[in-house]
Amino acid sequence: MSLLETRDLTAHYRDFQALFGVNTRLEEGDTLAVIGANGAGKSTYLRSITGLLPGAPWSIVFNGEPIGHLPAAEIMKRGIALVPEGRRLFPSLTVEENLQVGAYGRTGDGAWNIAGIYSLFPRLKERRHQASTTLSGGEQQMVAIGRALMSNPRVLLCDEISLGLAPIIIRDIYQALPRIKATGTSVVIVEQDIQQAMKVADRLYCFQKGRISLAGSPAAFSRDEIHHAYFGTRQ
Amino acid sequence: MQQPRYRIETAVEATRIFAFAGIGLVVVLVLLPFFAGRGLVQDLIFVFYMLALAQLWNLLAGYAGLVSVGQQAFVGLGGYMLFAFTVYGGIDPLLAIVLAGVVAFLLAFPTALVVFRLRGAYFAIGTWVVAEVYRLVFAQVKPLGGGTGTSLSVGVINGLFGIDFLREVFGLRTSLARDMVMYWTALALAVGTVLVVYFLLRSRRGLGLAAIRDSEVAAESVGVDSFRTKLWVYVLTAGITGMVGALIYLQTARISPDAAFSVLQWTAYVIFIVVIGGIGTIEGPIVGVLIFYLLQNYLAGFGTWYLILLGALAIVIMLFAPSGIWGYVSARFNLVLFPLRRRLVRLNTEKVDSGE
Amino acid sequence: MNGWLNILIQGTLLGGLYALFAIGLSLIFGIMRLVNLAHGDLIVLAAFVILAVMTSFGVDVLTALAISLPVMFAVGFVLQYVILNRTLGRDILPPLLVTFGFSIIIQNGLQEAFSADSQRLSAGAIETASIQLGGGLAVGVMPLLTLLTAIGVIFALNALFYWAPLGRAFRATSDDPMTAQLMGIDNRRIFAIAMGIAMIVTAIAAFYLGIRANFDPSIGPARLIYAFEAVIIGGLGSLWGTLIGGIILGVAQTIGAHINPEWQILAGHVAFLVILLLRPRGLFPRAFD
Ligand SMILES: Nc1ncnc2c1ncn2[C@@H]1O[C@H](COP(=O)(O)OP(=O)(O)O)[C@@H](O)[C@H]1O
Ligand SMILES: [Mg+2]
Numbered sequence: 050m051s052l053l054e055t056r057d058l059t060a061h062y063r064d065f066q067a068l069f070g071v072n073t074r075l076e077e078g079d080t081l082a083v084i085g086a087n088g089a090g091k092s093t094y095l096r097s098i099t100g101l102l103p104g105a106p107w108s109i110v111f112n113g114e115p116i117g118h119l120p121a122a123e124i125m126k127r128g129i130a131l132v133p134e135g136r137r138l139f140p141s142l143t144v145e146e147n148l149q150v151g152a153y154g155r156t157g158d159g160a161w162n163i164a165g166i167y168s169l170f171p172r173l174k175e176r177r178h179q180a181s182t183t184l185s186g187g188e189q190q191m192v193a194i195g196r197a198l199m200s201n202p203r204v205l206l207c208d209e210i211s212l213g214l215a216p217i218i219i220r221d222i223y224q225a226l227p228r229i230k231a232t233g234t235s236v237v238i239v240e241q242d243i244q245q246a247m248k249v250a251d252r253l254y255c256f257q258k259g260r261i262s263l264a265g266s267p268a269a270f271s272r273d274e275i276h277h278a279y280f281g282t283r284q
Numbered sequence: 285m286q287q288p289r290y291r292i293e294t295a296v297e298a299t300r301i302f303a304f305a306g307i308g309l310v311v312v313l314v315l316l317p318f319f320a321g322r323g324l325v326q327d328l329i330f331v332f333y334m335l336a337l338a339q340l341w342n343l344l345a346g347y348a349g350l351v352s353v354g355q356q357a358f359v360g361l362g363g364y365m366l367f368a369f370t371v372y373g374g375i376d377p378l379l380a381i382v383l384a385g386v387v388a389f390l391l392a393f394p395t396a397l398v399v400f401r402l403r404g405a406y407f408a409i410g411t412w413v414v415a416e417v418y419r420l421v422f423a424q425v426k427p428l429g430g431g432t433g434t435s436l437s438v439g440v441i442n443g444l445f446g447i448d449f450l451r452e453v454f455g456l457r458t459s460l461a462r463d464m465v466m467y468w469t470a471l472a473l474a475v476g477t478v479l480v481v482y483f484l485l486r487s488r489r490g491l492g493l494a495a496i497r498d499s500e501v502a503a504e505s506v507g508v509d510s511f512r513t514k515l516w517v518y519v520l521t522a523g524i525t526g527m528v529g530a531l532i533y534l535q536t537a538r539i540s541p542d543a544a545f546s547v548l549q550w551t552a553y554v555i556f557i558v559v560i561g562g563i564g565t566i567e568g569p570i571v572g573v574l575i576f577y578l579l580q581n582y583l584a585g586f587g588t589w590y591l592i593l594l595g596a597l598a599i600v601i602m603l604f605a606p607s608g609i610w611g612y613v614s615a616r617f618n619l620v621l622f623p624l625r626r627r628l629v630r631l632n633t634e635k636v637d638s639g640e
Numbered sequence: 641m642n643g644w645l646n647i648l649i650q651g652t653l654l655g656g657l658y659a660l661f662a663i664g665l666s667l668i669f670g671i672m673r674l675v676n677l678a679h680g681d682l683i684v685l686a687a688f689v690i691l692a693v694m695t696s697f698g699v700d701v702l703t704a705l706a707i708s709l710p711v712m713f714a715v716g717f718v719l720q721y722v723i724l725n726r727t728l729g730r731d732i733l734p735p736l737l738v739t740f741g742f743s744i745i746i747q748n749g750l751q752e753a754f755s756a757d758s759q760r761l762s763a764g765a766i767e768t769a770s771i772q773l774g775g776g777l778a779v780g781v782m783p784l785l786t787l788l789t790a791i792g793v794i795f796a797l798n799a800l801f802y803w804a805p806l807g808r809a810f811r812a813t814s815d816d817p818m819t820a821q822l823m824g825i826d827n828r829r830i831f832a833i834a835m836g837i838a839m840i841v842t843a844i845a846a847f848y849l850g851i852r853a854n855f856d857p858s859i860g861p862a863r864l865i866y867a868f869e870a871v872i873i874g875g876l877g878s879l880w881g882t883l884i885g886g887i888i889l890g891v892a893q894t895i896g897a898h899i900n901p902e903w904q905i906l907a908g909h910v911a912f913l914v915i916l917l918l919r920p921r922g923l924f925p926r927a928f929d
Contacts, residue, residue, distance in 0.1 A: 099822060121821035130822070137819040139812045150808045154824010200824065351736055353677070398913055401920040402872070404732045405675030409868045410916075413909055416865060420906040431902075547861065552744060559737055588748035595744035602737050603726055 052077045052235055053098070053129070053204055054110045058117075060090070060097050067093040069259045075204065075252075080226075080236040082246035082267065085256030086279060091239045092134050094256070095206050099131045100124040111204075126154045130202035134209050136193040138181040145177040148195050157201025160232050166195035169225050187218035194222070198229065205229065206237045211245055219245065243275065257281050302621045313471055317464045325467050329535060331577050332470035336477040336528045337550065338557040338569035340521045343481050345555075346564035347493050348517040351404075353551050354411025357395070357418045358388045358522045360544030362529025364422055367539055370440045372427070378445045378469065381530040388526020392519040400515070412547065419545035433540025441537055466535050473528055480524065482566055485624050489513055494624075548591075559598045562608025566622040571610045646777055647894050653779065655870075655890030656787030657852065659883040660845035661863050662870035663793060664838035666882045669871070671814045671834045672728060677739040680864030681746040682839065686712050686846035687855050688750055691759055701763050705847045709840050716839030721832035728831070743860065750857035761850030786848045790886070793841055794879045800837075810834060862905075869912040875922025884923060888915070 051074040060068040067090050075081050085091050096102045098109055100121035109117040116124055130151075138147050148166055167174040170191040176184060181192055190210055197205055211219040226249055230236060240246040247253065247267045255263035255278040263270065263278035270278075317325050337355070344350045365384035369375045375383065395414055402410040423431040442458055450461035484490050492513045495503035500510050529550075533539045543549070553576065561572020583590045605612055614620060665679050676682075689711055693704040719742075727734035769781040801807035813820040813830050821827060849855060849863070866889060874885030889908050896907020915923070 101818065101821065120826070122824045122826040125822055125824040133819060133822065137816060139815040139819070141811050141815050142808065146808055146811075149805070150812050150820075150823050150825075153805055153809055153812075196823075345733065349732075351733060353736075353740065398916060401916055405736055406868075406872065408677070408736055409675065409865065410872075412861075413865055413869065413912065416862075417906065417909045417913070420909070424902065424906075548744070552740065555737060555740065563733070588752045591748040592745050592752070595741040595748070599723070599738050599741040599745075602734050602741070603723070606734065 050113055051075060051110075052112060055094070055098070056108055056110065058094070058097055058104065058108045060093050060102050060104065067259050068097065071256075071259075071261055073254055073261070073264075075235055075237060077203075078230070078233060078235055079251045080230060080238060080249050082250030082253045083237060083239045083256060084241065084243050084246055084253065084275075084279060085262075087241065089256035090259040091256050092208055093259075095131060095208050095237070095239060098124075098206065099129060122154055125200065125202075128155065128157065128200070128203035129206065130197035130200050130204070131206045132190075132193045132197045132208060132210055134212070136189045138189055138192055138196075140180065140182045142181060143178050144173055144181055144184065144192055147181050147192050148173075148199055151196035151199030155200040155202075159201030159234075161198040161201050163199075166198060169198075169228060170195060187214050187221065190214065190218075190222055191225075194225065198234075201232075202234060204235045204237065206239070208239045209241065210238075211240060211242055223249065243279070255279055299620060299623045306621075310471075310475055314468070317467050322460065322463060325463050327577070327581075329463075329467050329470045331573055332467075332474035333528050333532055334554065334557060334576065335474045335569060335573045336470075337525065337554045338561070338573055339474075339477045339481050339566070340525050340528075341551075341554045342558045342563060342566075342569050343484070343517060344521050346558065346568075347485065347490075347497060348514050349497055350514060350518060351408045352411040353408045353547065353555075354399075354413070354415035355521075355525055355554065356545045356547055356550035357411070357415035358392070358525035359529035359532065359550040360415075360422065360541070361388050361391060361418060362526030362531075363533030363539050363544045364425075364428055365526065366530035366533055367428055367434065367436065370436065371434075376443065376445050377440065377534050378465075381469070381527050381534065384530035385523045385527035388529070389519055389523030392522030395522070396515055396518050400511070400518075415545055415547065419541045422544070423541040429540065431541060433538065433543070435539075436534070436537040441534070444534075466531070469531055470535075473524075473531060477524055477528075478566065478570075480520075482622055482624075484517075484520075485566075489516065490624075493517065553594075556594050556598050558608075559601055560608055562610030562612075562614075564607070565610055565614070566624075567614070568608050568610040571613075572608070575609070642776055643898075647898055648891060649777065649779060650783070651891030651894035652887050653783035653787050653890070654894060655883070655887030656783070656790040657845070657848055657886070658866050658870045658889050659790040659886030660786065660793065660841065660848060661867035662874075662882045662886055663790070663797070663879060664841045664845070665864075665867045666871045666874075666876070666879060667797070667838045667841070668834055669876065671810050672831045674724065674728065674735050674831075675732075675739070676724075677736060677864065678742040678746060678860075679739075679842070679867060680862065681743045681750075681860030682715075683842050683846050683849065683863050684855055684857060684860040685715075685746050685750065686839070686843040687761065687850040688754055688759070688857075690761060690843070690847060690850060691754075694761070701761050701847070701851065704761075705843065708843050712839040712843040713836040716835035716837075716842075717832045720835035721828060724835070725828045725831055743864075747857050747860060754857065756856055756858070758854040758856045759850070760854050761847070763851045767851060782848070782851055786852070789844060789848070790883060793844065794883060797837075797841075797879060806833070866908070869908065872922055873912060873915050875919075875924040875926070877922070877924040877926040881922065881924030 053075040055071050055073045058068055058071040059066065071094060083091050083094065093102065097104055100119050100123065104117040106115035106118040111127060111129065116127065139150065142150060145163065148163055172188060173191055173195065176188065181189065184192065194210065210222055223245060226236065238246050238249060250267050253263070253265060253267045254261055255275065257278060263275065341355055344352050362384040365387045366377065366380050369380035369383050370377050399407055399410040399414055422428065428434055441462060444462060444465050446465045447458060447461045450456050450464060451458060485493065492503065492508040495506065495508050496510050496513060504510055533544065557572035557576045558569050560575055561570065562568025583593065601608060661683060665676065668674050668676060686708060689708045690701065690704045693699065693707050694701060723738065724735065727738050766781055770778045771781060772778050801811060809820070809825045809830055812823060813825055813827055817827050870885035870889050871882055873888050874881030888911060892911035893904045893908040897904035
């Protein structure tokens with residue numbers, strides 16, 4: 050049994066259908082990479098899993114339990130945490146308060162707590178009492194990841210954590226991934242940047258216009274195949 | 285291939301039928317006092333001015349997004365101006381109604397200066413504060429009766445334009461002739477208000493209003509001056525509301541600050557009418573006022589329970605059928621009496637519907 | 641000279657009462673952007689609840705308040721959870737009209753239950769007790785307690801906001817309700833708790849209102865307006881701003897009443913309008929919105 054599965058997942062924004070029957074599986078301890086062009090439906094996929102978009106009960110199955118119909122707060126309590134696109138820190142909370150609020154609904158029984166986050170991202174410790182709005186983009190991203198980890202999730206979903214960051218900052222952030230995986234957390238990495246994602250992934254899904262255009266082990270595909278699945282070109 | 289030509293059209297078949305029926309209805313209403321009883325005539329005066337107030341509030345809240353709970357400011361102001369003009373100016377009451385409207389229109393500008401600094405829900409309470417200020421100020425004006433109020437003398441009311449004419453030509457009693465003149469004035473105000481709202485919404489300004497309602501930012505980006513459009517709607521509404529207020533207190537012939545600036549009477553009831561009938565449509569207030577009239581007739585005797593029922597009804601409708609009774613009917617039967625949507629009509633072939 | 645000092649002192653103490661009216665309004669606007677047009681009527685409702693507890697259990701006013709606090713919390717929680725949560729969204733009309741409907745229902749319901757007669761909460765000798773400050777100045781014990789209570793309530797709420805997990809959840813939800821859900825925060829519950837807390841403050845306000853003056857079912861809307869004026873004068877930034885707003889309103893009313901007793905309320909409104917014209921965002925506006 051997979052830890053997290055989507056079965057024929059569909060999603061709508063009013064009349065607009067954004068996902069058309071998406072099937073994915075995530076095994077315990079694995080890292081998934083989800084790639085695709087802008088607007089392919091990657092964020093929608095994560096929003097569905099986290100309960101921000103409502104769906105049918107059995108379209109999302111976590112640990113054998115149907116969760117597609119549950120509200121977001123309930124899903125988080127079961128151990129799925131999201132690092133949202135654009136970070137979405139709480140502006141009136143300090144860095145440390147942002148981290149603390151990440152454990153509001155669930156503390157879990159894992160290793161992550163405030164001290165653990167500060168050792169993962171030492172730069173945050175100096176800034177702990179600053180307003181989150183005063184941080185650089187990279188630091189904000191670290192807070193967003195730390196905030197999601199505070200609940201010791203079984204599944205960590207990351208939506209474009211490299212977006213808008215300088216390459217060396219991206220490297221810093223990705224360096225934290227092995228330590229996160231080492232605690233047993235399963236990870237879903239959503240990226241437009243294929244290279245980053247492929248390096249860390251055990252399994253790859255490519256989205257195109259709300260459908261899965263490619264699925265499998267990253268090593269199994271040629272550049273052309275991925276290129277085609279990503280852009281939908283080739284006559 | 286021939287280039288298709290288009291025309292923008294708003295009317296549909298049912299609408300044209302309704303337009304003729306509407307004209308017929310107005311004619312019947314004009315002639316009604318000659319054969320209806322006095323009670324009905326007086327009831328209809330009430331229906332007409334509540335309808336006018338409801339249309340105006342609907343224009344403000346339903347179309348311009350200006351949710352005011354302070355329209356009693358202009359009702360009371362109009363009423364007091366009528367008293368001032370007739371008692372101290374010796375002006376004919378009908379002319380005084382118009383002048384009262386002008387005063388309300390003018391005073392709406394400084395009022396807007398204050399309340400337009402508040403947004404959304406705070407605008408609502410701001411308008412209420414202003415109405416309270418008006419009430420407290422008029423309570424200080426001793427020549428107009430101060431806190432206890434004052435009455436119009438019979439002489440002033442019977443000097444109403446047209447009464448003598450009706451008495452001589454039709455041989456009517458003064459009291460009956462007085463009711464008839466007021467009835468026609470109320471009818472004219474109600475029909476006039478409906479037409480003003482209708483044509484305003486069909487004008488360029490009205491299009492701007494619809495754009496603002498959908499998205500203020502987007503509307504501004506295509507050149508709609510949202511502040512000026514809203515201001516214009518606000519002062520226009522205030523002016524007509526002032527005229528309605530003047531008429532109300534001409535009929536009542538007695539005014540006091542607490543009654544004239546009553547939030548229950550001139551705003552709460554009006555809001556119930558609009559919400560129950562259907563906010564954001566011209567038909568809604570018409571339906572709403574008829575329902576309100578029936579409820580008022582049969583249930584007002586229950587006093588507080590009646591008001592509790594009205595409040596509960598408005599809450600239930602707002603929660604479960606926010607487009608009101610008319611919204612339900614028009615969706616169900618695809619019925620539009622006052623066409624405001626524009627449709628693209630292809631002239632050289634058959635009709636195409638382009639949506640809204 | 642002493643005359644004006646006295647006015648200033650009395651006005652400040654009156655401001656404590658207005659701040660108590662306003663804190664609940666400020667709180668729920670801050671957390672869920674809801675403007676509650678029934679707020680004033682809920683204050684009056686709380687006063688009647690205290691009165692009813694006093695008469696039916698034969699307890700003194702302080703015990704009655706203690707019993708009424710959880711009752712009012714429950715009223716607020718249920719009102720928000722069952723009804724008001726459904727009205728929240730982009731459109732400002734539903735919450736306004738629904739709370740306006742409640743205003744009418746509460747006023748008339750109270751009149752049905754308790755008649756339109758004026759009532760008062762009796763607290764015994766303390767009602768008229770006062771402290772001599774020398775130089776002919778005196779302050780009433782109850783008005784002084786009112787102001788001190790307002791200050792205490794603000795301290796307590798700030799402690800909740802800045803030290804407790806629940807307070808962080810309030811602030812996070814206020815910032816970004818969507819993302820707050822991802823923290824396991826159930827917005828509907830948080831909003832209901834916030835309304836419950838606002839109703840606790842409301843009951844405290846009602847306690848002082850009922851001891852200080854007569855009340856009847858119709859006086860709610862005026863209390864709403866005072867509360868609203870205090871909030872706007874202070875700016876939507878902080879509860880301390882709301883306290884200052886209440887005090888400015890109280891002083892303005894006291895000055896007006898001193899010139900002409902009929903001008904008390906009007907003077908408060910005028911002060912509000914002047915501040916609105918000069919400082920549209922109030923004296924202590926929020927840093928970001
Ligand atoms: N809130 C929304 N309302 C309407 N449409 C949306 C919304 N969010 C996303 N979409 C649409 O859904 C599709 C998928 O979007 P998204 O999942 O954000 O793509 P990605 O994350 O892959 O860039 C896009 O066509 C986008 O325009
Ligand atoms: Mg995305």
